[in-house]
Amino acid sequence: MRAGGGLSLLGAGVFGALVSMLIGLPALRLRGLYFAISTLAAQFILSYLFKILQPLTNGVSGLVVKPLSLFGRPVASDQEYAVICVALLFLSWAFIARVMQTNVGRAFLVVRESELVARGMGIDVSQTKLKAFLLSGFFAGLCGGLFAFTSRLANPEAFEIGLSVDQTAMIIVGGLGSLVGSIVGAAFVTLLPEAIERLGELLPSADLVSAFREMAFGILIVLFLLLEPRGLVALARRLGTRREGGSSATVRPGAGVLQSGVAVSAQNRREV
Amino acid sequence: MKYLLAGAAVAGALAIAAPARAEITVCAWGTITGPDALVNGMTYGTRDYLEYLNQTKGGIAGNKIRVLMLDGRYKLDEELKIYRRCADQEQAVVINGWSTGASKALRDQIQEDGIPFISESFASEVLDPKKYPFTFIAGPTYEQQMIIALRDLAAKGGKKVVLMFSDNEYGRGPVDVVRKSGIIEKLGLEVVDLVEYRYDAQDITAQMLRVKGKNPDLVYVQGSTPQVLVALRDAAKVGLPAKLFVGNLYNISPAIPEQLGPAAEGFRAVQTYAFFGDDIPAMKEIQTYG
Numbered sequence: 001m002r003a004g005g006g007l008s009l010l011g012a013g014v015f016g017a018l019v020s021m022l023i024g025l026p027a028l029r030l031r032g033l034y035f036a037i038s039t040l041a042a043q044f045i046l047s048y049l050f051k052i053l054q055p056l057t058n059g060v061s062g063l064v065v066k067p068l069s070l071f072g073r074p075v076a077s078d079q080e081y082a083v084i085c086v087a088l089l090f091l092s093w094a095f096i097a098r099v100m101q102t103n104v105g106r107a108f109l110v111v112r113e114s115e116l117v118a119r120g121m122g123i124d125v126s127q128t129k130l131k132a133f134l135l136s137g138f139f140a141g142l143c144g145g146l147f148a149f150t151s152r153l154a155n156p157e158a159f160e161i162g163l164s165v166d167q168t169a170m171i172i173v174g175g176l177g178s179l180v181g182s183i184v185g186a187a188f189v190t191l192l193p194e195a196i197e198r199l200g201e202l203l204p205s206a207d208l209v210s211a212f213r214e215m216a217f218g219i220l221i222v223l224f225l226l227l228e229p230r231g232l233v234a235l236a237r238r239l240g241t242r243r244e245g246g247s248s249a250t251v252r253p254g255a256g257v258l259q260s261g262v263a264v265s266a267q268n269r270r271e272v
Numbered sequence: 273m274k275y276l277l278a279g280a281a282v283a284g285a286l287a288i289a290a291p292a293r294a295e296i297t298v299c300a301w302g303t304i305t306g307p308d309a310l311v312n313g314m315t316y317g318t319r320d321y322l323e324y325l326n327q328t329k330g331g332i333a334g335n336k337i338r339v340l341m342l343d344g345r346y347k348l349d350e351e352l353k354i355y356r357r358c359a360d361q362e363q364a365v366v367i368n369g370w371s372t373g374a375s376k377a378l379r380d381q382i383q384e385d386g387i388p389f390i391s392e393s394f395a396s397e398v399l400d401p402k403k404y405p406f407t408f409i410a411g412p413t414y415e416q417q418m419i420i421a422l423r424d425l426a427a428k429g430g431k432k433v434v435l436m437f438s439d440n441e442y443g444r445g446p447v448d449v450v451r452k453s454g455i456i457e458k459l460g461l462e463v464v465d466l467v468e469y470r471y472d473a474q475d476i477t478a479q480m481l482r483v484k485g486k487n488p489d490l491v492y493v494q495g496s497t498p499q500v501l502v503a504l505r506d507a508a509k510v511g512l513p514a515k516l517f518v519g520n521l522y523n524i525s526p527a528i529p530e531q532l533g534p535a536a537e538g539f540r541a542v543q544t545y546a547f548f549g550d551d552i553p554a555m556k557e558i559q560t561y562g
Binding site: 051059060061062064078151152153155157158197201210211213214 | 340348352373440441
């Protein structure tokens with residue numbers, strides 16, 4: 001920690017990328033549902049390892065983390081942490097937005113829509129997936145580092161299946177395949193339970209509201225999947241077009257391409 | 273306008289005349305929801321007592337108490353978040369926290385903040401008057417309760433002990449401390465098996481079969497009421513009598529006989545407080561208030 005907190009954050013990111021590559025190498029040989037299940041299995045195995053590797057991880061007690069120090073000065077308040085987190089968020093956002101404009105970024109999109117089409121276009125699918133793994137792993141590691149500094153405890157209990165469900169919910173609620181959506185979704189999924197709880201404290205029966213908080217979350221995801229699978233961003237866009245006079249001509253030119261890609265890939269899958 | 277001015281003048285005069293009565297904020301988080309919600313009575317009890325002080329005695333020295341009851345959901349990150357809120361935003365004068373994991377993770381932070389912290393965890397690892405002067409526990413620790421049960425077995429001539437515990441800090445911590453202290457061997461007892469199970473496990477029949485094979489004289493459960501319910505139910509399934517099992521203070525619960533009936537016959541738990549209805553001064557207060 002003497003080398004400065006910034007370096008340890010970067011280290012967390014690089015380590016996250018390495019670990020996700022290690023998991024990715026065998027898992028990427030699988031496709032679709034099998035791939036998803038194999039990464040899920042990796043989560044359970046890692047969680048178990050964190051619990052039993054006492055000397056390294058301090059088991060279920062977790063490791064107490066010293067406060068982050070930047071430029072030789074410790075970061076003390078939650079407000080300062082918030083500033084750091086938001087700054088890093090915008091840096092990451094700018095970086096990912098830049099990546100999406102390169103060939104690598106476009107390859108990500110094509111592979112997501114259809115591996116068959118990607119192969120046809122001469123894209124190395126497994127290498128593209130591995131790159132996506134590395135990038136995601138890096139940012140996940142960075143987030144983990146920030147989480148450890150703000151909560152000041154790195155323990156396995158914070159990283160169980162519930163967190164993965166939350167993260168999936170963030171993407172679904174925000175809007176799949178949209179950068180703004182992922183941020184909006186994360187803010188929404190994080191703040192909704194807080195808002196419900198604060199509202200509940202004003203009411204006489206705090207215990208009832210607390211139970212409702214869990215339920216609200218599930219109901220919300222079901223509603224989004226049923227009514228607007230493309231999430232809050234698509235919802236906002238739809239409301240925007242309606243206000244502009246109900247014409248659908250205002251849809252951005254790029255938006256249609258992906259959708260037609262989905263249609264093509266759906267057809268392809270049926271034929272294969 | 274005239275009325276408004278008059279009103280403002282009256283309000284101002286009142287504000288000067290009456291000394292400012294501050295509200296005292298007390299923060300208590302428990303587990304209103306989550307796998308351990310069955311034993312959240314401890315948090316409800318705290319809230320009810322402080323409300324009782326507000327209603328019958330006008331709070332503390334004329335200052336009303338603001339009780340903030342929050343839901344930690346028995347999740348460590350949630351509890352750490354709540355602690356920060358209680359200490360920073362709510363300016364609580366006393367914080368009543370919940371799980372062993374959280375009390376242990378926060379133990380240094382609590383001393384830094386200097387806010388008295390009453391722990392609902394009774395793990396000896398958070399109890400150290402010199403190192404952690406701001407952490408308080410009302411009664412014997414989990415370790416002492418375990419030793420009470422072990423001494424009882426030794427006095428009755430038993431020998432073989434099975435220790436059961438959940439796979440979190442609450443389960444593992446105290447069992448580790450007692451085993452490392454060497455007191456089990458000193459009492460002439462022998463640990464024949466250690467059974468670790470998930471704290472939200474719904475079926476531990478397999479583990480109970482293993483315990484039955486060891487033929488123990490005592491099975492000590494370092495668990496909460498929901499886990500004891502599962503353990504006793506599955507023990508009955510494989511023919512292990514409930515009278516072999518002993519739990520700690522968190523297993524003094526009407527839910528056990530109510531839900532299990534004959535399967536719980538003979539189950540014992542270490543009681544470190546007075547029973548409800550005992551002849552003690554607090555009981556009279558409860559009865560007059562209720």
